[in-house]
Structures are given as structure tokens and as C-alpha cells.
Amino acid sequence: MNDDNTLNLTGWTCPAPLRNYPTVVLGHGSGGKMMADLIQHLFAPLLNNDLLAQFGDSTLFRLDAADGGPRLAISTDSFVIHPLFFPGGSIGELAVYGTVNDVAMSGATPLYLSAGFILEEGLPMDDLGRIVTDFAGAARAAQVQMIAADTKVVNRGHGDGLYINTTGIGIVPPGVHIAPDRARPGDRVLVSGTMGDHGIAIMSVREGLAFDAPIVSDTAPLHGLVQAMLKITPDIHCLRDATRGGLAAVLNELAAASHVGIAFDEAAVPVNLAVQSACEMLGLDPLHVANEGKLVAILPPEHADAVLEAMRAHPYGAQAAIIGTVTAEHPGTVLARTRIGARRVVDLPAGELLPRIC
């Protein structure tokens, strides 16, 4: 990439925390500590600004701060999952729901989507047709309109069939203020359902594993569930969908952003039996495994039971659970009470657990 014809010597100097890595490695895309380092030390110093500094799943903005127009939420995501088709879905649905969910995590109603398709020379036309069909069906199901699109083709051996980038835009209802820094001591921590299904479904296809019960991805749009929760109370403090890095990454990010501790019961976290068995077999912690249709919510204790009930009444929240509490103690740290009653620190996954999970 770097050759003698280079004319723009911008004089960028690699900051110390990144010097262990002269090149990008897979772990930089993991959603864990290495990725956090890359963002903190390379992207943020060059690109950060007041809006981006929100560090939410989506960024809130107004088109004209002076006119008091609606608050908007925007999120962008590239989907590079391998394989393109997997039990429970394809990259087509994932590219819609992944971005719809990020927008929904601000409490917004997703409205519009852009899509950039990067096709690899040699992609079977039938695969492309099926994926775009899935994409279109997912957009209908999520009631978002695709309003901008682009297609590029790269040479064989420089892609992996198909990558899709989507950017979503939604409107945040008045009175809703969800942000990663709003968790307060005493708040309750809820999850919307079983953890780890998506990651294990992908791994099962990729590694050719067969389980007694088939494990399928949980890919689903979550904005309807969020709206049902907001009907109970607009006073939800944090929402995040538990994708790359799983539940562990989300809890760590929220604890760090809010300068609070989080304590939860491992036994209270719903995990499908088949996923649990697969994780034990593979030596994985289901708390680190990605989901594509599950969210984490943090909200005041007085609303927790009613919100839980509303979640359980929704198809995408039927197995929701209250798993823990926000604490003033040990800010920035996530503690789990294990099934045998011990306490352990739950860290961000360090490097790469499962590359290209979304």
C-alpha cells in the first residue's frame, strides 16, 4: 500500500499505545480492548468532535441547533460477516437490523437507511439476489425506507463475496434522554433475552459443528421493543445492543462512561441450554459472545418491574430478565456473582474471540 509514488507524507506518528502493532490485526475489530485502543489512540485524536464524543450506539444531532428542530439519531455500521448465509438469516437482514438497532438504542424511531454494497468479482448472482431480497424484506419489517445506495465491485481475492455498509437515521421522541453516561447507583440492569445465540450460530456453521438442537441467530429489529419499554416510562437511562464483545463489553462500556460499578448475577443471565453447552465445549464465555437481537437496559429501580413486564409481553423480549444493579462502588468495574457465590471481575474481551461475527 505504501509505495514510492506516495506524494502525501502527512507526517502522522504512531502513538505509543499502538506501537506493539505495526499493522492492523484481527483483534482490532473485536469490540474488545484492542479495538478500544485503536479508536482511542488513532481515530479519536484525529476525528473526534462534540457530537461523536457521545460514544453511543448512535449519535444524536440536530440539523439546525438554533431552530429547535427534532433531535435525530444516526448510526453507521459495516457488515463483513462470514459466511453470508447462516442459520436464522443472512448478511442482508443483519445489515438492516444491525443499524436499525443502533438507532433504536437512543430511543429513536428509525426512518431511513442508506446502503453501500461492496461486491467481490465472482459473487454468484443468485447469492446477491437472495441477499438483496433479504435486505428488502428486513427493511419492510423494520419499516425503514432505503434512501441512498451505492454499489462497488472489487477484484476477486480482495473481498469475501459481499460487504454491506448501512447508515440509519431516526427521530428521538421528546422527553427521552438515553446515553451511555446516564447510569446511576441503584439503577437496575436488564437484558432482553438469551445471550450468545448469534455468535454460536455463526461459529457452528463456520466450524462445521453439529449440535442436538440447532442454534440459530437471534437477528431481529429491536425498535418495537424499545418503544414498548418507553411507553412504560421515558426515564430509561442507558440502552445498548449486545453485539461484538457481547454482554461483557456492553456492561464495561456503560460502567466506564457513567463512572459507576455494575454488579450482576451470572445465574440471572438467560442463556439457551444449547448455547451454554457449546460454550463449555469450545471454552467460551457466553458473556463475551455476540448477539444481534438483544439489548441491555439500565433504568431506575422503581420502573424495573413494569418495564420487565412490558418486555416479556413483546415477542423480542419474552425471556427478558433483571440481572443486576448499578453501584457507586468500584466505578468502571463490572463484577459478576458466579453460580457458586464467588465474585469475579468481568473484563472486556482482550483481543479477537470470533472475527467477522457481524
Add this chain to the structure above:
Amino acid sequence: MNDDNTLNLTGWTCPAPLRNYPTVVLGHGSGGKMMADLIQHLFAPLLNNDLLAQFGDSTLFRLDAADGGPRLAISTDSFVIHPLFFPGGSIGELAVYGTVNDVAMSGATPLYLSAGFILEEGLPMDDLGRIVTDFAGAARAAQVQMIAADTKVVNRGHGDGLYINTTGIGIVPPGVHIAPDRARPGDRVLVSGTMGDHGIAIMSVREGLAFDAPIVSDTAPLHGLVQAMLKITPDIHCLRDATRGGLAAVLNELAAASHVGIAFDEAAVPVNLAVQSACEMLGLDPLHVANEGKLVAILPPEHADAVLEAMRAHPYGAQAAIIGTVTAEHPGTVLARTRIGARRVVDLPAGELLPRIC
């Protein structure tokens, strides 16, 4: 990609016009006829809607049609250029200016940008740092704020260093109505400068060609030029930046969308002498070669001279020229008067002239 684990048999059937191509080939990304076929026969039937059907460089939309809020313009583009660094710029600047320009082609003032970075394992960290530095500098120069970002890493051999998707959003001033279907017989056709510089600059690096005078990419943000033109008159009918497919593709697209003919003088089209020589040597038509900082404008004859003067007063329009006229005859067809006085039909480039030019 298509394997036995596939669960979502969506039953998509390849339409007849695409059946010559069982797989995606490079020509499907060319900006020419094959790409038009792919969009018309695969993407559009599955994804099209009223907003997307505008087929502009950007799509105009409102957040709430009922409230009469501002008209917005959105555009998305993936950048897959090879090599990442080239004479006159890098993929970092290109990813900002390419999308800023598409938004500007509706007359909008670009405000916000999202960015999705797809990194290939093994990308030198220094290259990433320099490219993000270029990206940040270009965003400052174009006065757009990056408000959403994503990073993914793909395995070595499944990328080409770095791909970037950007989505841009801007506000369209009242009274401006620029669209590809608004060309009218009698309108004048203008270009903002020399044609083909970007494409030949890329080809020179890629093929290791050396010219007497170095040929550098024209990558530049064009919204300032558009604003200078709109100061003369808001009554500009069509604007399009002449990227993939070059001037020939733009004129054909506008002629088709407006159901008009276009006639122009080849001798009036500005082409750098070095680019002209390179094209002759390589057997290329500069009208088919990509640009990254040039636009085509179509507007009523009574404003043509004043707009031309305003363009020439702007740094990015110094070599602007009036090259032709919109006709009621031969709708959908573009005719050039050649340097020896003959007439020839200027078609869309059929397949792939130069893959991965942007």
C-alpha cells in the same frame, strides 16, 4: 458462499437481462451499461421506492413531510480505490470529497458525514494513520462534521488494505430544484474544468507509467463552487459530478432522465495536454475517464454566461467551459461534434474501463 447450511431459500430468480452473468464481474462496478443493468434489474425491483427513484447523486428527503421542515440531501458511497495513495491525494480525502460532492450536486450545503472503515488485517498502522489524517483534513476543508463511525477488520486476503464508506447529509436552500430530469431543450451544458485527470493519475501509478508532466488527481470539494453558481441564479436544472464513467456517462444519464438529446462540441471540452497524450497512447477516450473534482451543469441559456463567469472566478472552476446544448431531437442520445466536424454518438462505456477508480 452458498452452502448446505443455507436456511433462507428466498426463491429469488435471476431476471433474463442478467443471465449472461452467473457471477458478479468487474464491469458491474464500472458506472457504465453493465452497472446500469445490475441496478435496473436486481437492486431496483427489490429496493426501489419514491425517494430512491429520484436517481440523483443524492436523494432529497424531509424528516417529516407534514411539517414543512428543511429539505435534506443524503448520499452514500463506498471507496475501494487502488492504490490507497496516489498523485494528488489518498483514499482519505477521496472518501470525504466524493460524498460531499454528491450531496452538493443537489445544491445542498453538506453538513454531516458518517464513516465506515473496513480494514484488512496487515494494513500498516502508519498507512491507516496517514489516511485518517487525510480524512480529517478533508472534513475540515469541506466544513463537514463526522458524526457516526464504525471500524471492522477482515482477514488478510479479503480486502485491499482499506475500504471506506461515507454517507453525507446536507440542507438544500429554498428555491433550489436540481434534478436529473430537469434538462430542457435550449439549456446549455457546462463543465467545470478539465476531464480525465483523476482516472489517468490512478492509471499512471497502477501501470507504472511516467509522463513528462506529472498527472495528478483533481480530487476536491465542489460545494463552494456550487454555492457560487447558485448565487448567480437558483435556476440550475441539473448538476452531476463526472466520476465513474466520466463525462460520457453523466451526459447519457441526464439525457435519459430528462428525455432530451444532448449535443456538444468535442473541441470545447477542456482536457489537459498530458491527459490527452496519455489517453491517445492508452487508447482511451477522455470522455469516459473518471474525475473527482469536476461537475457538469445544465441550465437555461440566459444564465449560462454569468454562471460561467462565476465558475471561472472560483479556484475549482477556473477552466470551466460551455460545451453544448440540450435538444428536443434524438431524446436519450448524446451526440458529439468531433474535431473534424463529423457527428458521433457518445455512448455509456459498456463494461469496465478502469476498475476501482474511486
